[in-house]
Amino acid sequence: MPGNDRLTRSLPHLQNLIKRDPDAYREDFKLQYLHFESQFMELTAKPDIWNKSLAENISFVSQVAHCYPEESKGLSQMFMDVLRLYSTVLNNDIRLVIVRALILMRNRGLIDCISLCELFFLRLLQCQDRLLRVTIQTHIINDIKKQNEKHKNHKLNSTLQNFMYTIIKESNAIAVKMALDIMIDLYRKNIWNDTKTANIIASTCFSKITKVQVAALNFFLCNNQNKDKEKDSDSDDDEKLTKKEILLGHRVGKKSAKRKKKAERALRTLEKQKKKKKVEIFDYSALHLLYDPQDFAERLFRQLETSNERFEVKLLHQDLLSRLIGLHQLLLLNFYPYLQRYIQPHQRQVTKILLFVAQASHELVPPDILQSICKTIANHFITERNSGEVMAVGLNTIREICSRCYLAMDEDLLHDLAKYKSYRDKSVSASARSLIQLFREKNPQLLERKDRGKPTEFQRDLVPLDYGQSNPKSYLEGAEILQQHIDHQDQQSDNEQQDQLSEQDWIDVSHSDNDDDDVDDNEEEDDDDNNEENNNQQQDHKQENIDKMEKEMTEEERRERAISISTQRILTQHDFEQLKIIEMKKRIQDRRKNRLEQSISDTGKRKTISIDTDSDSDNENNKNSQENLGLISLKDIERVHKKRAHDKESRLETVIAGREGRPKFGKWKKEKGQAGTTNKEKLKTKNFQMLKPKLRKKQKRSFRDKQIALRDALLKDKRLR
Numbered sequence: 001m002p003g004n005d006r007l008t009r010s011l012p013h014l015q016n017l018i019k020r021d022p023d024a025y026r027e028d029f030k031l032q033y034l035h036f037e038s039q040f041m042e043l044t045a046k047p048d049i050w051n052k053s054l055a056e057n058i059s060f061v062s063q064v065a066h067c068y069p070e071e072s073k074g075l076s077q078m079f080m081d082v083l084r085l086y087s088t089v090l091n092n093d094i095r096l097v098i099v100r101a102l103i104l105m106r107n108r109g110l111i112d113c114i115s116l117c118e119l120f121f122l123r124l125l126q127c128q129d130r131l132l133r134v135t136i137q138t139h140i141i142n143d144i145k146k147q148n149e150k151h152k153n154h155k156l157n158s159t160l161q162n163f164m165y166t167i168i169k170e171s172n173a174i175a176v177k178m179a180l181d182i183m184i185d186l187y188r189k190n191i192w193n194d195t196k197t198a199n200i201i202a203s204t205c206f207s208k209i210t211k212v213q214v215a216a217l218n219f220f221l222c223n224n225q226n227k228d229k230e231k232d233s234d235s236d237d238d239e240k241l242t243k244k245e246i247l248l249g250h251r252v253g254k255k256s257a258k259r260k261k262k263a264e265r266a267l268r269t270l271e272k273q274k275k276k277k278k279v280e281i282f283d284y285s286a287l288h289l290l291y292d293p294q295d296f297a298e299r300l301f302r303q304l305e306t307s308n309e310r311f312e313v314k315l316l317h318q319d320l321l322s323r324l325i326g327l328h329q330l331l332l333l334n335f336y337p338y339l340q341r342y343i344q345p346h347q348r349q350v351t352k353i354l355l356f357v358a359q360a361s362h363e364l365v366p367p368d369i370l371q372s373i374c375k376t377i378a379n380h381f382i383t384e385r386n387s388g389e390v391m392a393v394g395l396n397t398i399r400e401i402c403s404r405c406y407l408a409m410d411e412d413l414l415h416d417l418a419k420y421k422s423y424r425d426k427s428v429s430a431s432a433r434s435l436i437q438l439f440r441e442k443n444p445q446l447l448e449r450k451d452r453g454k455p456t457e458f459q460r461d462l463v464p465l466d467y468g469q470s471n472p473k474s475y476l477e478g479a480e481i482l483q484q485h486i487d488h489q490d491q492q493s494d495n496e497q498q499d500q501l502s503e504q505d506w507i508d509v510s511h512s513d514n515d516d517d518d519v520d521d522n523e524e525e526d527d528d529d530n531n532e533e534n535n536n537q538q539q540d541h542k543q544e545n546i547d548k549m550e551k552e553m554t555e556e557e558r559r560e561r562a563i564s565i566s567t568q569r570i571l572t573q574h575d576f577e578q579l580k581i582i583e584m585k586k587r588i589q590d591r592r593k594n595r596l597e598q599s600i601s602d603t604g605k606r607k608t609i610s611i612d613t614d615s616d617s618d619n620e621n622n623k624n625s626q627e628n629l630g631l632i633s634l635k636d637i638e639r640v641h642k643k644r645a646h647d648k649e650s651r652l653e654t655v656i657a658g659r660e661g662r663p664k665f666g667k668w669k670k671e672k673g674q675a676g677t678t679n680k681e682k683l684k685t686k687n688f689q690m691l692k693p694k695l696r697k698k699q700k701r702s703f704r705d706k707q708i709a710l711r712d713a714l715l716k717d718k719r720l721r
Contacts, residue, residue: 011060022067029068036061040078043094047086055097062101066108076102076111080119087123096132099124103139113143114159121167125175137178141185148191157192165200173209180204180212184219187286198289202296205320206303210313217316220286221323243270293328297321301335315352322359323631326404329362336360336369343376345390354393355637358400361408367467370408374398378413388425395420395431396637399438406442407467414439418451431639441587456587476571476579479562 014032018025036057043054058079065072079098087095102119105111120136144160147153167179183201186192204216246266290296304317318339325332339360342353354377361370381394395417402409420432436451443464444452465471683691701709 015063018064047090050091058097058101062104076105092129121175176212195289198286294330297324297330318356322356325360329364351637354397358632361401361404363405367407374408388427392427392431399435411446414446479565
């Protein structure tokens with residue numbers, strides 16, 4: 001035993017020696033292993049008692065077990081048997097030490113992944129130990145991630161997914177929640193991002209356990225990603241505070257080279273931490289991977305109708321249902337009357353409910369249902385007894401519904417809503433004008449004649465469709481004039497090449513006189529101005545040719561030319577940008593020939609329309625023309641047009657601009673020719689409590705004192721004159 005005590009006391013040293021030379025210390029390991037077995041047998045008699053020596057021996061043998069595979073052949077099985085038999089009665093610290101030993105042996109390939117997962121889920125998750133559950137969950141995620149680093153291990157993934165599915169069907173709430181969290185984490189890390197994982201998670205939306213149900217709904221709604229962003233922003237703020245503390249500590253203390261290097265090292269570490277970013281998934285790909293979205297939505301709606309959960313959980317159900325209906329264009333007609341009951345201005349979270357109504361709208365929904373919802377919104381929100389914000393929210397909701405299904409609007413209702421364009425509240429008038437602009441592009445005939453605006457080229461080919469109709473086209477609109485742009489670009493490139501060749505023939509001569517340099521600079525500036533004028537003239541000439549070609553071509557010629565261009569050549573990204581610019585121009589240009597020709601003849605040239613295809617503002621303007629692409633944001637419903645608050649830079653600019661032409665601030669000095677203020681004027685600005693004793697004294701004066709004061713005042717006035 002003295003030798004055993006000596007080895008026990010020096011276990012870290014022996015562990016280091018064994019890892020360096022396993023063969024030289026084989027006998028020492030056998031001796032220590034026998035001591036470990038004798039202590040481990042005592043654990044079965046008293047499993048609930050903490051034994052520090054046993055914990056050190058467990059860590060030691062698990063660290064060096066890979067060096068002696070023959071001697072430690074049954075070590076893992078020994079650990080697993082103890083956990084199976086005494087999982088709930090074991091001491092918490094001893095149990096955690098054994099679990100960490102098994103994880104270490106699994107990382108070194110001494111234990112199978114499936115058997116270890118079965119042990120963890122079936123036995124250990126019944127224990128009331130949060131640290132143990134966190135350790136197990138972290139290990140399983142990291143282990144599966146490690147197995148799929150180089151390539152996808154489909155066999156292991158399929159086996160583990162089937163095992164997770166069996167765990168989810170059980171009634172153990174802790175095991176089900178952990179299995180769901182593991183699958184969600186692996187999906188977001190792009191390890192298990194297949195249809196099988198998405199549908200297993202979808203099955204948990206119907207779980208009887210509320211926590212599991214909410215976690216699955218939040219996964220499909222991507223709500224947890226926003227929380228992760230908030231946590232990342234909070235951590236960035238903490239890093240900024242830490243940076244300030246580092247700089248402050250270096251500034252306050254004694255200056256030395258050692259402390260300076262330490263501060264620089266800490267700052268470099270913070271910069272490295274900021275550069276590390278997690279993989280972010282912003283799409284809703286899981287909703288596209290469902291096997292049967294219609295059946296899933298119907299089951300989810302039945303669960304919503306019979307649910308007794310909190311209102312927040314019901315909102316999650318409504319949100320997911322609306323996204324499914326809008327994304328897959330499902331028909332769930334009972335969902336709209338269900339939401340219609342909640343459309344009241346005093347309803348809690350009413351803006352979210354309005355958002356759900358807009359998300360669930362699409363072209364295949366019968367117009368009668370959506371017309372009823374639009375009338376309900378107009379009756380409850382768009383009335384003068386409500387505030388401007390409430391009216392703007394109602395108008396924005398109707399606009400978003402009509403942008404997805406313009407048949408939801410009745411002609412009489414549209415005429416009433418269009419009259420709010422001149423309402424006294426700016427937010428209401430702006431929302432009404434956006435609704436009018438939407439129907440100018442969707443169906444101008446529903447608007448009154450004064451609200452239709454000028455007829456544009458875009459409205460020439462606009463044919464409003466009835467319910468169930470479609471107008472598919474075999475060519476790209478606007479491609480008929482795409483060849484004209486390409487020919488002009490080729491000609492322009494040829495001209496540029498000729499200009500470059502002609503410039504190479506000239507020889508630059510340097511002058512020593514400054515006057516000559518000034519003359520050359522002026523000549524170069526004149527040449528640049530002439531080149532700009534020539535380019536502008538070429539662009540105007542090009543635009544006039546395109547306009548003439550558009551007028552001369554008939555509808556059949558346009559169609560044939562567009563089909564030939566779309567089928568004969570492969571369009572590039574630049575071509576699609578040109579088509580987008582052409583479409584935007586059609587929305588602006590007046591289609592009446594006489595007005596167009598008059599504007600060209602009066603000005604001599606036509607103004608070019610510059611469109612930035614990459615700007616965010618164009619994306620917002622074109623959002624109404626996109627059908628069922630993406631989801632609606634809550635900002636679109638709650639958008640209230642008010643004067644935005646200035647940021648610090650713009651506020652400083654206004655302050656500095658206001659100081660221009662004004663004397664410098666500071667103590668006022670009397671200038672020549674200016675008189676100061678009198679005592680009577682100063683009394684007007686004084687506090688009444690300061691004047692109260694003086695006024696009280698005046699009230700107590702006798703008639704004789706008043707006569708003397710009046711006499712003195714008159715004499716003083718006479719002397720001054």
